[in-house]
Amino acid sequence: MRLPVNRVIPFAALLLLGTGPAIAKDHSEKQTVPVTGPAADYPVVIGDPFTIGDTVWTPTDQLNYDAVGYATVGGDDVSGVTGAHKTLPLPSYVEVTALDSGKTILLRLEQRGPMVNDVLIQLSPMAAEQLGLAPGSHSPVRVRRVNPPEPERALLRTGKRAPERMETPDGLLKVLRRKLADQAPLRPPPSTPPEMPTGVPAETAKAAPTPGSDAKPAAVAQPVTSPPAAAPVAPAAPAPAAAKQAPKPASSPAAEGSLVVQVAAFSVEANAHKAARQLGANVSHPGKYWLVQLGPFANSAQATPALEKARRAGYRDARIQSAD
Incomplete structure (x- = not known):
């Protein structure tokens, strides 16, 4: 007696065996898709205050950060166009301008540092090369936080260079160099400036130097004494006429x-x-x-x-x- 043969079961088994590996492969590919776009810059880390010597540095998310100081170059173990900063969030993006040449580049801050008070930022060797700074240099720079477009962020995240910025004009460079010369080497971070007292008259605020400033108090005017009786006195020009010739706008x-x-x-x-x-x-x-x-x-x-x-x-x- 011949038993009936069910031809549907073998066909279904072949279908299952054929589709199994493809499903597994598709699942593995989804697991390895890299994160791109703005999500690649998260999470953003700010961190707790820390001390270098007797100076306390407080990391903060300051959007309008703009400061001058000195830059050094890190070791060969740091890759890409990146940098280290004491207070800005990690990661974040800054434009760095060499005050000697006016050349400006975009870089990505990825590390906390440098752990010395008199250095504002530490550059990777690739960033220093793009900015024109030699290894081991201690160069004056301006650091300004920016919000670059996503294509430039993507270049920096993958270790490539972003397009260079326009060179800073000489007039602005002179102002920035003077600003650097005026500030103290261990000045507190620009993210935590001293508060200006409220309700202080303008003349009082102008005469009192700000804490941490190297300004000297104005000299006190001495009373003018009359010359000795025997000494000849030259005739003085009339005061009202001089005032009319050189008026001072209020x-x-x-x-x-x-x-x-x-x-x-x-x-x-x-x-x-x-x-x-x-x-x-x-x-x-x-x-x-x-x-x-x-x-x-x-x-x-x-x-x-x-x-x-x-x-x-x-x-x-x-x-x-x-x-x-």
Whole structure:
């Protein structure tokens, strides 16, 4: 007696055997897909405060970070166009400008450091080469945090170079070099500037040096004594006539110092005076616009707290500039 043969079961078994490896392969490929796009920059790490010598450094997520200092070059074990910084988040992106040449590059901060107080940033050998710095150099630089487009981020994440920026003009380089010369070597991080006292008259704030500043107090004027009776006295020019020949505009306090904080420019005079009252600033009208300025200040150490005050008040485009 012949038994009936079921031809469906062998066919189903062949289908299962044929599709099994393909399913497993597809699963493994999904497991190895690399993370790309903005998600590749997460998680972002800030970290706890730490101490180098007697200076406390507090990492913070400061979006408008802009500072000058010195750069050194790391060892050969550091790859890519990367850098190490004490306070900015990891990772984050900064433009680094060599103050000797004006050359500017984009790099990715990936490490905490350098662990010395008088160095602002440490560059990888590849970053130093792109910036034109020699190994072992201790070079003046500007470090400014930026938010580059995703294609440039992707280049840096894969160890490649991003396109170079426009070279910094000579006028700005001179201002940055003067700012570096004025600041103390162990000045506290720009992310935690000293607070400017509120309600202090402008003349008082101008005379009192900011903590950490190397400014010297102004000399006290000595009373003018009359010459001896026997000495001949030359006739003096009339004071009113001299005053008429060289009037001093009351609306230009910037002429008394070397630096001012340019807060904003207004086309309406009433708006300029309203902003000035809020900040305790000065108003001038040198041309088409009404300018609101804080200062003048003897050096950048005194001007930096005023700049932070203006930015906290909402004036994000405020900047330090020469009073000339």
